Amino acid sequence: MNNVSKTLYPNNWKKPPFIKRSWLRWSIIIGSILYLIAALSSMDINIQRVLEGIPRGQRFIESFFPPNFSDNRGVVWEGILESIWMAIISTVAGIALSIPIGLGAARNLAPLWVYMTCRFIIAASRTFPEIILAIFAVKLFGFGPFAGFIALSLGTIGFFAKLLAEDIENSSPAQAEAVKATGANWFQWINYAIQPQVMPRMIGLSVYRLDINFRESAVVGIVGGGGIGATLNTAFSRYEFDTAAAILLVIIGIVMVLEYASSHLRKWVQ
Amino acid sequence: MLKLENLTKRYNTGDLALQGIDLSIPNGQVLALIGPSGAGKSTLIRCINRLVEPTNGSAILNEVNLTKLSSRALRKSRRKMGMIFQEYALVERLTVMENVLSGRLGYVGFWKSFLRRFPKKDVNEAFRLLDRVGLLEMADKRADELSGGQRQRVGICRALIQDPDLLLVDEPTASLDPKTSRQIMRLINELCQERGLTAIINIHDVLLAQMFSQRIVGLALGNIVYDGSPEGLTPEVLTKIYGEEDWSATIEKVDDEDEEV
Amino acid sequence: MVVQKKQDELIWKKRTTREQWINWFYWLIGISIVLFAWKIISDKTVWFFVQDAPRQAADIGSRMVPPKWSYSLELIKPVWDTINIATLGTVIAMIIAVPVAFCAARNTTPHSTVRIVALFIIVASRSVNSLIWALMLVFILGPGVLAGTVAIGLRSIGFCAKLIYESIEEIDANQVEAVKATGASNLQQMIYGIIPQVLPTIAGVGIYRWDINIRESTILGLVGAGGIGLQLNGSINTLAWTQVSTILLVILATVFVSEWVSAKVRGAII
Known part of the structure; x- marks a missing residue:
C-alpha cells in the first residue's frame, strides 16, 4: 500500500500565487514595470550634474562640521523659543477648535447636516499641507509667527478632530446607552459617557500633536511663518552651514525629548 | 535512548524550575509527563532541544550530549527532534504546505527554502503525511483558515517530516475540545507506534495521559515525584503530584473510559 | 474619591481638598504658559495686517474665481512629477526602512550597538522635515525631481522603520520558536517565522506612507525640488x-x- 501510494502523491508543489487571477497578476506586474520605466525616464536625471554634485555635496557636508553652536547673534535661541511658543499656542488653539468640530463629526452624536459640515472642514484642512496653509496665512497676516500660528492651528484641526470623531464613533455604545438611560441631558451625557472613554487617548494625541507642531514650525518659517524655520532658512541662504547643522541638531534633540516625554505621559495616563 | 542526567534549570529571576532531573527513556517508549502548572514540564522538554538553555546537567540522545553542542551541531541535532506545540504554533500566514515543509528547514539550504524549492522527496513525503492525517485537500489553504484540531494535525506533520528519533510534545490538547483532544492524542500515539518513535508528552489531563501512554512521570516543583505505569496512579500518588484533592472521581472515570475503549 | 462626614451627613467628593488645590495649581500653570506664549506671539504681530486680513482674504478670494481651467493642461507634467516623487521616494524609503527596522527591533537586532545606530537613523530621519531635506539636497543634487525624490525617501525611512520595528517587536514568539525547533538557521527563522507575520504591516505602512508622501511632494517645489x-x-x-x-x-x-487608491489597495491586501 505504502509503495503504491508513494507514486500517487505529487513530487512538486508550488506556493499558490498571492493574486489568484493570472491576467490580473500579470497586468499588475507589467503595469508596475512600465510605470517604473516611464517614471525613471521622465525624471531626467542629469548624470553630469549629479557627478558634479558629489564633490560639492562632500564640501557641503564638510561645511556642516563642526556644528557652530556659538549662536553669535542669539538668533538660534530666539528662533527655538519662538517655535516652542508657537507650537504650544497653536496646539491649544487647534484642540480647542477641534473639540466641537470633532463632536460634530461623530455620526453617533450629531445630526446629518452638522456631521457633513464638520467632515468637510476636516477634509479641507487635511488636504493641504501646513506649508500651503502657511503661504496663504503669510499673504493675509504678514510675515511673522502669527501666520505660522494660524497655519499650525488649522493643521491641528484636521488631525485632532478627525481622530477624536473616529474615537467617539468607536466608543462603547453600551456605556453611552447606560448613561442616557439615567435621564442625563446632552452635556451630562457627553461628560459622563463619552469623555471618560476618549480622554486618555486624546491626551496622548495632544502631546503627539505638540510634537508635530514643533517639527512643522521648523518649516513654516521657510515661507515666512516665523520660528526656527526662519532662522534655518536665513542660515542656509547666508551659507552659514555650520549654524544650520547646529539648528538641525537642536531640532532633533528637542523632538527626541518630546517623543520620550509623550510616550511616558501616554503610559502614565492609561 | 534518551538520557537526562541531573538536568537543572534556574531562570534569571532565580526560580529553580528543574532541580536535577534524572530520567532515561528507552527507544520507542511513549512517556507522559504530568504535573500542575509551573511544575517545570515545558521547561524540561525545552531543555532537551535547548529552546531553553539548561543551567546544569546533560541530556544525551543516542550517545550525543545535546547540552555540549555548538550552535551548528545543535541545529543538526534539532532535526532529529520533532516538536509539537501548545496552541499549534503554526506560522499563521503561511500555507499548510509551507508549514509542513518548514519541518525540513534544517535539511535544505537558505536559498532553496527561500524560493520554496524543496527536494521532490520532501514534497512527496509532505503530501503523504497530510493524507495520513486527513488534510490532503487543505494543502494550499492558509494555516489560519483551519480549525484547532486541523491545525494541530498540521503541527504533527511538521514534526514528523523531520524524520525524528524523538518527539517532544508540549500540551498538544490544551486548546482543543475533549473529542478532538482524544483524536489528536490517538493520532500521536498511532504515529509513534508506526514509526517506533520515542516521545515525551506534556499533558494536563490525567485521563488522557493514562489512556495513551506506556509510562507516566509526575513532576512537582521541578522534581520527579512519580515514575511508573499508568495503572499505578492512585489517589495518594495524585495528591503527591498535584496536592490535596478528592481524586476518587478521576480514578473511577478512568475505569469507565477503559471499558469504553 | 473621598467621603466626608458633616453633621450626620455623608458628603461625597471626587477629590480631597488637597488634590483639588493641586489640580487648580496645574491648571494655573498651564494657563499661564499659554497666555505667556500668546503674549510673545502677539508682540511680534503687526495687528494692522491682521485687522486687514478679512478684506485681503475677500480680495484674494474674488481674484481666484473663476479658476483658469486652460492652465490645468500645463499642470499635467508637474502632477506626473509629483506622483513620481512620492512613489519612487516611498520605494526607496521602504527598501532602506525594512533592514533598518530589523536592526532596530529588540528581538531581531544582531547587536545592541547596531540597534542604537538604527534608532538614531530613525529619529534623525523623522525629525527633519522633507522640505528641509529637500532644501539641503537641492544644494547637493541641483534643483529637480531627483532632489525631491531623495528628500521624500530620506524623510520616510524613519516613519516606516519605526512602525515596522514596533510590529516586529509584537510578533508571536511561539511561531518563531516552532520554526527554530526544526533546526532552522537564523536566516531561515527570519523568512519562515518572522517575515510572514510582519508582511501585512510592511505593505500597510508602505501604502500609508505613499498617501502621506503625495501630500508632502506637492510642496517640495517651493524650494526647487520638483513637482507642482x-x-x-x-x-x-x-x-x-x-x-x-x-x-x-x-x-x-x-x-x-x-x-x-490607497484605501482600495489596503483593503485588497489586508
Whole structure:
C-alpha cells in the first residue's frame, strides 16, 4: 500500500500565487514595470550634474562640521523659543477648535447636516499641507509667527478632530446607552459617557500633536511663518552651514525629548 | 535512548524550575509527563532541544550530549527532534504546505527554502503525511483558515517530516475540545507506534495521559515525584503530584473510559 | 474619591481638598504658559495686517474665481512629477526602512550597538522635515525631481522603520520558536517565522506612507525640488490668483484620488 501510494502523491508543489487571477497578476506586474520605466525616464536625471554634485555635496557636508553652536547673534535661541511658543499656542488653539468640530463629526452624536459640515472642514484642512496653509496665512497676516500660528492651528484641526470623531464613533455604545438611560441631558451625557472613554487617548494625541507642531514650525518659517524655520532658512541662504547643522541638531534633540516625554505621559495616563 | 542526567534549570529571576532531573527513556517508549502548572514540564522538554538553555546537567540522545553542542551541531541535532506545540504554533500566514515543509528547514539550504524549492522527496513525503492525517485537500489553504484540531494535525506533520528519533510534545490538547483532544492524542500515539518513535508528552489531563501512554512521570516543583505505569496512579500518588484533592472521581472515570475503549 | 462626614451627613467628593488645590495649581500653570506664549506671539504681530486680513482674504478670494481651467493642461507634467516623487521616494524609503527596522527591533537586532545606530537613523530621519531635506539636497543634487525624490525617501525611512520595528517587536514568539525547533538557521527563522507575520504591516505602512508622501511632494517645489509646488510658488509670487486656484483644485483632486487608491489597495491586501 505504502509503495503504491508513494507514486500517487505529487513530487512538486508550488506556493499558490498571492493574486489568484493570472491576467490580473500579470497586468499588475507589467503595469508596475512600465510605470517604473516611464517614471525613471521622465525624471531626467542629469548624470553630469549629479557627478558634479558629489564633490560639492562632500564640501557641503564638510561645511556642516563642526556644528557652530556659538549662536553669535542669539538668533538660534530666539528662533527655538519662538517655535516652542508657537507650537504650544497653536496646539491649544487647534484642540480647542477641534473639540466641537470633532463632536460634530461623530455620526453617533450629531445630526446629518452638522456631521457633513464638520467632515468637510476636516477634509479641507487635511488636504493641504501646513506649508500651503502657511503661504496663504503669510499673504493675509504678514510675515511673522502669527501666520505660522494660524497655519499650525488649522493643521491641528484636521488631525485632532478627525481622530477624536473616529474615537467617539468607536466608543462603547453600551456605556453611552447606560448613561442616557439615567435621564442625563446632552452635556451630562457627553461628560459622563463619552469623555471618560476618549480622554486618555486624546491626551496622548495632544502631546503627539505638540510634537508635530514643533517639527512643522521648523518649516513654516521657510515661507515666512516665523520660528526656527526662519532662522534655518536665513542660515542656509547666508551659507552659514555650520549654524544650520547646529539648528538641525537642536531640532532633533528637542523632538527626541518630546517623543520620550509623550510616550511616558501616554503610559502614565492609561 | 534518551538520557537526562541531573538536568537543572534556574531562570534569571532565580526560580529553580528543574532541580536535577534524572530520567532515561528507552527507544520507542511513549512517556507522559504530568504535573500542575509551573511544575517545570515545558521547561524540561525545552531543555532537551535547548529552546531553553539548561543551567546544569546533560541530556544525551543516542550517545550525543545535546547540552555540549555548538550552535551548528545543535541545529543538526534539532532535526532529529520533532516538536509539537501548545496552541499549534503554526506560522499563521503561511500555507499548510509551507508549514509542513518548514519541518525540513534544517535539511535544505537558505536559498532553496527561500524560493520554496524543496527536494521532490520532501514534497512527496509532505503530501503523504497530510493524507495520513486527513488534510490532503487543505494543502494550499492558509494555516489560519483551519480549525484547532486541523491545525494541530498540521503541527504533527511538521514534526514528523523531520524524520525524528524523538518527539517532544508540549500540551498538544490544551486548546482543543475533549473529542478532538482524544483524536489528536490517538493520532500521536498511532504515529509513534508506526514509526517506533520515542516521545515525551506534556499533558494536563490525567485521563488522557493514562489512556495513551506506556509510562507516566509526575513532576512537582521541578522534581520527579512519580515514575511508573499508568495503572499505578492512585489517589495518594495524585495528591503527591498535584496536592490535596478528592481524586476518587478521576480514578473511577478512568475505569469507565477503559471499558469504553 | 473621598467621603466626608458633616453633621450626620455623608458628603461625597471626587477629590480631597488637597488634590483639588493641586489640580487648580496645574491648571494655573498651564494657563499661564499659554497666555505667556500668546503674549510673545502677539508682540511680534503687526495687528494692522491682521485687522486687514478679512478684506485681503475677500480680495484674494474674488481674484481666484473663476479658476483658469486652460492652465490645468500645463499642470499635467508637474502632477506626473509629483506622483513620481512620492512613489519612487516611498520605494526607496521602504527598501532602506525594512533592514533598518530589523536592526532596530529588540528581538531581531544582531547587536545592541547596531540597534542604537538604527534608532538614531530613525529619529534623525523623522525629525527633519522633507522640505528641509529637500532644501539641503537641492544644494547637493541641483534643483529637480531627483532632489525631491531623495528628500521624500530620506524623510520616510524613519516613519516606516519605526512602525515596522514596533510590529516586529509584537510578533508571536511561539511561531518563531516552532520554526527554530526544526533546526532552522537564523536566516531561515527570519523568512519562515518572522517575515510572514510582519508582511501585512510592511505593505500597510508602505501604502500609508505613499498617501502621506503625495501630500508632502506637492510642496517640495517651493524650494526647487520638483513637482507642482514649483508652479504654485511661481503663481503666488506673480499674483496669478486664477492659476493658484486651479493648482489648489488639482492638488485637491490628486490627494483625493491617492486616498481612494490607497484605501482600495489596503483593503485588497489586508
